[in-house]
Amino acid sequence: MRANLRVSSLIPAGLVVETVVENGNTIVVTARAAAGPARCPLCGSPSQFVHSRYVRRVSDLPCSGRAVCLRVVARRFLCKAQRCRRRIFAERFDGAVFAERSRRTNRLDCVVHHLGLALGGRPAASFATRLMLPVSNDTVLRVVRRRALPRTEPLTVVGIDDWAIRRNHRYATIVCDLERRRIVTLLPDREAATVQAWFANHPAIKIVSRDRGGGYGEAASKALPAAIQVADRWHLMENASAAFLTAVRKSMRPIRATIGATTINPELLTCAERLQYEGYLRREETNAAILALHKAGVAIKQIGRKTGHSRQLVRHVVRGVQGDVFRTRQSSLDAYLARLDAQWGNGCRNSAELWRRLRSEGFRGSPRVVCEWATRRRRAEKASNQQLQKVPSARTIARLMTTARDHLSKADTVTIAAIEAGVPTLVDARKLIDRFHAMIRKRTEADLDPWIEAASQSLVASFASGVSNDRACIQAAMAHPWSNGQTEGQINKLKLVKRQMYGRAKIDLLQARLIGAP
Numbered sequence: 201m202r203a204n205l206r207v208s209s210l211i212p213a214g215l216v217v218e219t220v221v222e223n224g225n226t227i228v229v230t231a232r233a234a235a236g237p238a239r240c241p242l243c244g245s246p247s248q249f250v251h252s253r254y255v256r257r258v259s260d261l262p263c264s265g266r267a268v269c270l271r272v273v274a275r276r277f278l279c280k281a282q283r284c285r286r287r288i289f290a291e292r293f294d295g296a297v298f299a300e301r302s303r304r305t306n307r308l309d310c311v312v313h314h315l316g317l318a319l320g321g322r323p324a325a326s327f328a329t330r331l332m333l334p335v336s337n338d339t340v341l342r343v344v345r346r347r348a349l350p351r352t353e354p355l356t357v358v359g360i361d362d363w364a365i366r367r368n369h370r371y372a373t374i375v376c377d378l379e380r381r382r383i384v385t386l387l388p389d390r391e392a393a394t395v396q397a398w399f400a401n402h403p404a405i406k407i408v409s410r411d412r413g414g415g416y417g418e419a420a421s422k423a424l425p426a427a428i429q430v431a432d433r434w435h436l437m438e439n440a441s442a443a444f445l446t447a448v449r450k451s452m453r454p455i456r457a458t459i460g461a462t463t464i465n466p467e468l469l470t471c472a473e474r475l476q477y478e479g480y481l482r483r484e485e486t487n488a489a490i491l492a493l494h495k496a497g498v499a500i501k502q503i504g505r506k507t508g509h510s511r512q513l514v515r516h517v518v519r520g521v522q523g524d525v526f527r528t529r530q531s532s533l534d535a536y537l538a539r540l541d542a543q544w545g546n547g548c549r550n551s552a553e554l555w556r557r558l559r560s561e562g563f564r565g566s567p568r569v570v571c572e573w574a575t576r577r578r579r580a581e582k583a584s585n586q587q588l589q590k591v592p593s594a595r596t597i598a599r600l601m602t603t604a605r606d607h608l609s610k611a612d613t614v615t616i617a618a619i620e621a622g623v624p625t626l627v628d629a630r631k632l633i634d635r636f637h638a639m640i641r642k643r644t645e646a647d648l649d650p651w652i653e654a655a656s657q658s659l660v661a662s663f664a665s666g667v668s669n670d671r672a673c674i675q676a677a678m679a680h681p682w683s684n685g686q687t688e689g690q691i692n693k694l695k696l697v698k699r700q701m702y703g704r705a706k707i708d709l710l711q712a713r714l715i716g717a718p
């Protein structure tokens with residue numbers, strides 16, 4: 201261990217200290233390069249003819265809470281080589297100390313880069329000021345952009361997905377290296393052509409993990425015909441559940457018939473429900489008209505023109521996707537229904553009083569909500585023999601028949617049993633979806649073809665045909681360990697970084713910040 205510390209050991213190696221001056225909060229170190237010849241940057245021949253000297257100011261790492269400014273006395277040399285066009289050149293510090301024209305030493309640049317990666321432009325700049333590193337936010341961002349590392353490792357397994365630059369307006373694409381758990385690139389949109397061009401530049405890719413929507417599959421098969429495409433397992437499970445919900449929606453009419461709520465007595469409805477019911481009747485008329493035209497063989501486009509309804513609506517009606525009588529929404533009352541029932545049972549029939557009691561327990565809805573509930577309740581009690589039976593929404597039925605099946609209340613059990621007895625096709629659909637989930641979970645590829653075969657005649661036939669079209673990709677999802685879960689995680693990280701940068705998250709900067717971290 202050395203006995204005393206020399207100032208020269210505190211500044212970058214290769215410089216010789218001449219003077220050190222304190223100037224307020226700044227330490228100004230005057231230094232020069234160790235003597236010796238320098239090489240001409242153009243022809244490379246050494247020269248020792250000093251033409252003149254000039255001073256370069258460079259910031260260095262702070263020292264004991266003070267900013268350090270290097271005054272580097274640099275030399276200009278004469279190049280005497282015969283054929284060289286350059287007569288005078290300034291000495292270089294070879295990039296080891298600071299780069300040509302840089303205002304910061306390399307070691308300071310490195311710290312600024314990491315601050316920028318971790319915090320983004322403005323927060324990094326204000327933090328840097330505290331650390332006595334004099335940089336502006338623009339400088340931080342510039343350094344982050346400049347120092348983004350090009351990748352060197354081979355890329356063989358990628359996950360691809362889209363993410364929102366502006367939700368519902370602009371989407372971009374993210375590509376991740378699933379082996380090294382790193383983002384590879386951000387592409388500015390999710391057009392098939394863009395993705396295809398990118399894939400074409402990376403022919404080493406062997407496996408592409410993707411979701412089933414969008415054009416990624418097509419882009420991958422065009423650009424990388426040999427690569428294996430893997431569907432995301434989580435999305436597959438989700439798609440299957442959605443298919444069952446659609447099946448329930450299609451079966452709402454037989455369900456209503458089974459539960460015995462086909463006839464709705466308008467006398468028993470509240471004001472809001474009556475409006476919904478009238479709307480429903482109107483919709484039913486429209487649907488009947490559309491179906492009649494469809495039966496007569498009129499094309500969807502023509503039906504749209506004749507009835508004045510959108511093509512999408514016509515298509516929905518023709519395919520049998522129909523809305524329910526009452527649009528059931530999550531009500532602010534749902535969480536308080538049990539307490540409300542208890543109060544009612546105790547004999548409190550005044551809706552204003554009920555609302556006051558609920559409010560004291562934290563209910564934040566309006567008195568009107570409670571009043572409607574009380575009205576409905578009173579009417580239902582009045583018509584005791586003609587009970588107001590409300591069919592649960594399609595979503596509720598789907599949930600009760602699947603995930604919540606083991607924890608049904610007594611009333612729900614009766615309802616579901618009635619539905620299962622009355623609409624056997626729905627039970628078949630549920631069994632098929634269960635089978636599909638089990639197949640994905642246990643990764644039994646061999647079951648796929650029999651499943652498609654069985655499902656093609658059921659309520660979930662359209663899902664089955666989708667699965668059949670994407671068969672290779674789904675089979676790969678069961679055969680390979682890769683999944684897009686990791687990509688989703690990277691998207692979350694991206695969103696966090698994007699939010700930190702407020703409105704300045706241009707894609708190249710986002711990419712530099714996400715990929716730049718070594």
Ligand SMILES: [Zn+2]
Nearest residue numbers: 240243279284
């Ligand atoms: Zn030269």
